[in-house]
Amino acid sequence: MPLPQPNFTPPFNIVRCSHAVLAVTDLARSRSFYEGAIGLRTQDEDESGLWLRGVEERNHHSLVLKKADTPECLRLGFKVASEEDLEKAHSHFARQGLPCRWSEEPFQGRTLHASDPEGTALEFCYEFEQAPRLLQKYEHYRGCHPQRLDHFNCFSPNVQGSLDFYNGLGFRLTEYTETDGEDAAIWAAWMHRKGNVHDMAFTNGRGPRLHHIAYWAPTALNIIHLCDVMSTSGWLENMERGPGRHGISNAFFLYVRDPDGHRTELYTSDYQTMDPDHEAIRWSLTDTQRQTLWGMPAPKSWFEEGSPFPGQKVREPALKAQPIVAH
């Protein structure tokens, strides 16, 4: 199947992935994880939730944790370029018969809730309350010095469909995994708006579910320090995979699980992709170096577990080829 043509005239202008909203069951424990271990800054809190950000982020939050009985991924948030783009977004989703409605969210301007065709819960917003600059408040740096939200990665039961839908929104493909042979099919896709490897990625699997959110850290040494901190301060069981180097994206990674099982990647390196003629990189599903350049396997949980979206039934993927799990 041919790759979709890049779409340079999207129906509305998405700037970047900007924030995730996760339902968690114990705010204090979650704060201990994201602030105490990872090093995010708690910008606000009340009985209903926590609002956190990385050290370079000037929008009020990039991670919202809401108190709930059941852990879920409530919303994946994207910043659009203007209020007018919100209107256009509303029209776009409505025109396609997809769920969309206006919402009020703390510390944000007008917010649009919507879902993609697979049921991934999305949120669009232009305006965020601005917070004081932290980047040069080095004495407050903690954990792995997480600087900014980098991307989301989701399981999709229909990766080709997800790729087409987000391509329609102006996301551009940077790397993809494909099955081999005559009826080659897209297994996974990495797509960006902001000019690096991805804002959003999809992997074939039981979905829709969030696989992970990712924060960018300055260097591999910061991530190694996080390994040392987590493994010796009660978070050993929350370390799931890494550190290692992805073949795809070339990023140095660590995957950790929060107290409710939501997965976060700490991520550094990657590369720039804003050239309109930047060519996507193909990886064969049989090439294990796409997952880990250095050859180490990911654990079973990493392939199988994810966070569901509210009220969305998790469906089996149509595509049945299996990724090769190293052993």
Added chain:
Amino acid sequence: MPLPQPNFTPPFNIVRCSHAVLAVTDLARSRSFYEGAIGLRTQDEDESGLWLRGVEERNHHSLVLKKADTPECLRLGFKVASEEDLEKAHSHFARQGLPCRWSEEPFQGRTLHASDPEGTALEFCYEFEQAPRLLQKYEHYRGCHPQRLDHFNCFSPNVQGSLDFYNGLGFRLTEYTETDGEDAAIWAAWMHRKGNVHDMAFTNGRGPRLHHIAYWAPTALNIIHLCDVMSTSGWLENMERGPGRHGISNAFFLYVRDPDGHRTELYTSDYQTMDPDHEAIRWSLTDTQRQTLWGMPAPKSWFEEGSPFPGQKVREPALKAQPIVAH
């Protein structure tokens, strides 16, 4: 003077700064510097010149060195989003009565040569020959592992004028230095197209002249290794300033001079700026931490020396306040 309003509907679409063209007097010596010490890859060479790139760059070159009798900065190059944008660029410069003409350049598609109102020599191009991916050819990494061209910095005799002109081209201001008091004036301006701190910056001074080009390196340790290499392999005199941390941009930096005196910055860190409502940071000209967060002075040469553009008379700046040189 009020800052210019961001311009989201520029006359043509510049993607990013993409390549510099420098006149050098000894190609072999320059290659020894840029490839042997810094670690750029020589992609092509002939008797007339050298074409080099960083390890993540897929366009054929980001630095062109042309054999000449006199060292000069021949052109600062920008990649536009399409061939159509080239036509629009030509119209834009012509309409304003600024120099512009089509040119043929090796390894590039159709190329437009132009000058800004101060006489800075520019070059616009959409298409570059594509080169094999090097990012994961780690055994070929050399020097400080320079990954990509990051930005240009120029002396302007009229920074407010330069700011206004590039704002008109859709460059957005991220940080600026201003004199204090009632008749506050812009002393220096950092402006971007690609979503980080800058593609182009201007500092008040005798100009037009190139102050430096900058390559992005992965971590401060790569840049420290370059200090060790240069200082013990015959390039000690070419180390001009650093390593250090800029207040402005927050980047870790090292400035080096090539055999003809052209200045290159090795640069890491900075931050993302693609939000349309990203607010520019003001620095007072009297705040020495804007230059070096850690307080060390830059040498006199760093304030005074630069590369002229061909046939452009270097003029004294209108603004006469002096930056504070630490001592």
Added chain:
Amino acid sequence: MPLPQPNFTPPFNIVRCSHAVLAVTDLARSRSFYEGAIGLRTQDEDESGLWLRGVEERNHHSLVLKKADTPECLRLGFKVASEEDLEKAHSHFARQGLPCRWSEEPFQGRTLHASDPEGTALEFCYEFEQAPRLLQKYEHYRGCHPQRLDHFNCFSPNVQGSLDFYNGLGFRLTEYTETDGEDAAIWAAWMHRKGNVHDMAFTNGRGPRLHHIAYWAPTALNIIHLCDVMSTSGWLENMERGPGRHGISNAFFLYVRDPDGHRTELYTSDYQTMDPDHEAIRWSLTDTQRQTLWGMPAPKSWFEEGSPFPGQKVREPALKAQPIVAH
């Protein structure tokens, strides 16, 4: 069983582990591995062998590769404090009825060949030809910038016996693994002469065999770069374990296998131990963090494979408890 009392009046003065002598089957291929990938410097070569060293080492070699039909560990070498110590060493081994004889070795002064009671092949020497200082020849740094040989690690079929024997030579215990319960037994022991965690370590297992030699690298980033280089330049299959952090020794590690299967650890961090009252650290055999602080398992090969010594029958260990292999 009580730990042996530190012995501050050894029969002769061993300064440190100084060199390993390995039999390899293809000198060119081995050179490509140790010099081309790891980054050791080839100091000398002839048809019979290669002599290599790290960038800070001023003795002529710390690794000798000898052409042979069968890969083996020929000798583990230690530098003594004087020629007189060599005489004392000869007497000590002879007195105990252990193999010992004088030998001539290239680039070394008078050399004593000996074996410990388990059959580990040893070599003692005071004088080495001195080589030009490389530490500040940074332009020649390669691979992971290996600075110096750090230690040896061997399988012993009788760890308690090995501990006692080397304690008798003045090696001091820094860390050890013990089985739990009433008849607690030493499973593994780390012992030093030079003031860091170890010059020599023993692990319970089929032996005598060399488990690995280790080179010290400056930072974890150098070792991560080696992972990137090896995995993308034909050495992926030679990467066996890591990178990771040992609980024991606190070192950041990577284990690689040379073309003949000899194992090398790249190692950084550890700590100082020269205080005479420095207390050894006990780890329980059931504590998996002793192996990897971050919880990742070592592969089966790492527990089972090693390099035999010439003419020494490999024996089953007396101690039968099994280390816990993570899964």
Added chain:
Amino acid sequence: MPLPQPNFTPPFNIVRCSHAVLAVTDLARSRSFYEGAIGLRTQDEDESGLWLRGVEERNHHSLVLKKADTPECLRLGFKVASEEDLEKAHSHFARQGLPCRWSEEPFQGRTLHASDPEGTALEFCYEFEQAPRLLQKYEHYRGCHPQRLDHFNCFSPNVQGSLDFYNGLGFRLTEYTETDGEDAAIWAAWMHRKGNVHDMAFTNGRGPRLHHIAYWAPTALNIIHLCDVMSTSGWLENMERGPGRHGISNAFFLYVRDPDGHRTELYTSDYQTMDPDHEAIRWSLTDTQRQTLWGMPAPKSWFEEGSPFPGQKVREPALKAQPIVAH
């Protein structure tokens, strides 16, 4: 003048430099500096003083700050190998007519106070209260992660005399600076007991005075982070020199001044020197790369200022050649 012959049979056995005792005028402010900025751990405190240590140190303290009206260096402390060595030390100093007397110090065993011939105040001790292991309590790491005291550096009005005296105590020379010409004289000397570049160094100058104490940090990135922290949290004026690379010792350094002006170096890298035949490296006083491999000058204060010892008159050095201060 010929270098002194290494002395392998010293009158008593000094293991290493172990602790400094500084008089400070404001304990709270000093704690804010050493703990809050640098990252040392406060192990004990009372109204009279503070006891601090690095993260790998198992002796109770390596830095003692005593409340006083005048800042001075009260003592430079060395750990000896046994209680018997203390007796031998007493005899050695007494025999030479040098000041020496027994003292009681908190958290230490029997302690000998003494002075070297130039008046440097010394302290010898074998036993220290042992403190809980912190090395793998990574969540408590702060500042630049200082691991251990590395060395002392003093001004001596008679460097040749200091070199001879400490050589007599078994310190071994690793590097030295010498004036050129027929009547070449030693300008500065680096001497060790523990097997790295130095435990004690002397530089020609007005003395006796302490030039600095030094703590070892794991990597240059930790030291760069300290620069960022200090420069943005009120300690900018306390940053004196660096970061940079010394030619001598090859160490990456940063020099900071505490609230009373006592100087601390943060230090990483160097190399091993325990071989008895390790040859000392000579640097010419005219070679500015010995100070900073990368060529940047040290400020005047770094050459001129130091901490006096109690009751010791500071004398002009006999040797009058001047170091070349870069400009």
